[in-house]
Amino acid sequence: MPLASSSAPPLPSAKEAPSAVPAKPPANLNVLVLSIDSLRADMPWAGYPRAIAPRLTELEKRSVSYTRAYAISSYTSMSLGGFLGGRLPSELKRSGYFFGTYPEANLFFPEILAGKGIRTLSAHAHAYFNSAGFNQGFDKYEIVPGIKFDNTTDPNVTSPQHEAIAERLLSDPALDTTRFFAWFHFLDPHDQYLSHEKDGIPPYGKTLRDRYDAEVTFTDQWLGKLFDFVESKPWGKHTAIVITSDHGEGFGEHGRYSHGFEIWENLVRIPLFVMIPGVTPRRIDTPRSTLDLAPTILELFGLPPEPSFTGKSLVPEFYGGAPEERDVIVDLPMTSNNDKRRALVHGKWKIMAFGKEESLKLFDLEADPQENSPILRGEDFDAMAKRYRAFSKTVTEVAPYACGENCLNGAYEKKKAAP
Structure with missing residues (x-):
């Protein structure tokens, strides 16, 4: 069975989608991107037998979901640089270190949004995000305080603080009358796989995958709290939520653990689904890439394509268009x-x-x-x-x-x- 082949209750497939000319996104739509570090493709909505992410699973049922989604690369620096820059990391100006930096000479899509008067907000939970250059184009950009930086692992627990910062940034009264783009990259599934028994999450077992699954459950709880907050706001009824990851994770496949260094399927296949109020949920089996997100987000805001971006907008597929075959x-x-x-x-x-x-x-x-x-x-x-x-x-x-x-x-x- 291929990685993340779905045995979950079926949503309509792309082949069953209506053939009418796709509608356009509403003129007042906001976009919230929630990326979860190291989130593998084999999650409960894709047939994984352990119900480790109930809130994400519920949201996926209300979304346009891609069953063969790929990250741009196999580790954070490259994948997120490509996501923001709308290009392959090989085509972006960057340092050559593993913890790479991206200079301002690159055009990042939040800069385009901010230039059109769209409010741009972001917060992150790893010290690397202080130096990566990912802050370009954001009106507000914060890092969870008190993080210990270790360039070989991640010993921090950050979802509670991260979610609180997200709520604070999204509580700005100006957002009631101003369109916004927000991006929060949750870190806790990333190695180390720490225990959350004190938070009411019993261990699933002693293996690395058991411990990882508990980290996913912990993160899912805090994402659920953020989902509830978004739904409580007046603008929640016209806010799209994008769920994705920067890469997968290894548990011994090809003799490797964690992520990076190689591009096997378990390291680069990831979840990707988009909940847009009023859009019919369905699953699309055609391969797609997070490289498509920059042009997608521009179109969701009604902005023209950026010629230098190499992905292709997914918006027509959200509104019923037939997915075309293309390379990833x-x-x-x-x-x-x-x-x-x-x-x-x-x-x-x-x-x-x-x-x-x-x-x-x-x-x-x-x-x-x-x-x-x-x-x-x-x-x-x-x-x-x-x-x-x-x-x-x-x-x-x-x-x-x-x-x-x-x-x-x-x-x-x-x-x-x-x-």
Whole structure:
């Protein structure tokens, strides 16, 4: 069974959607993006048997939900940089450190929103967000106070404080009369997988996945509190909620744990669903990427496309349009910690490129969802290799401006890991 193949109660599929010309978003729509760090695709709404996220599961039932959604990359810096910049991280100006920084020379979509008078709000729960450059274009941008920074793990519990900051920022009376975009990236499912027994969440077991599941349940409770707050506000009736993640998580697949460094399905398949008041819920099985979110959010606010953004708006699909087949790209540039990886997903096929030399391996995700049996020759390989090479010619690679030889040869010096 492919990762996150749904055995949950079915929503209408894209094929059952009405064929009428898609409607437009309402003129007063707000957008709230809630991204959850390390949230895998195999969640309860996608058939995972343990009910670890009841509030997210309930919201997914009221949403347009993508069953084959991909993160832009396999770890936070690259995925969120691409999300904000509307481009592959390889195409953005950035340092070459693992904890990468993005200079103001990049255009981030919140800057476009703020330039049109839309209020922009954000708060985060990891010290890296102080230096990443993700604050570009936000009127309000805060970090949960008292966070301990460790460049090898995350020892903090932050959802209660984070949710409180989100409520405070969203309580601004100006939002009753001004459209807004808000983004909050919740961190608690991220390693370390800490106990929350004192918060009423009993352990599911002793394995890493058991402990991770308890972290998801803890985060879900606080997201539910935020959902209730949003619904209590006058503007809640015209606010879209986007749920997604920056990457998945490893529990021994391909001998790896945590995330980053590789782009296997368990590391890059993620949840993606969008609840828009008045929009008919359904599930869409066509592969999509969080690279599509920047142009989607611009269209939800009635703004024209930004020509430099390489994703494509999902708004027509929200309003009943038939999803078109198109390729999805996963991009992991070389950094101080990892070699280059890139993948192209086309239908059931996923071709992966390894290293600067881009050695290629093809996988049939229907027949081999765990990616254990690479295809290295044959007609299917040749066709996908040709497709990948043609795509690669369209990428405008931007070399990192820092990290020097470490970025060029993939070596890692721990003392230079953090910017």
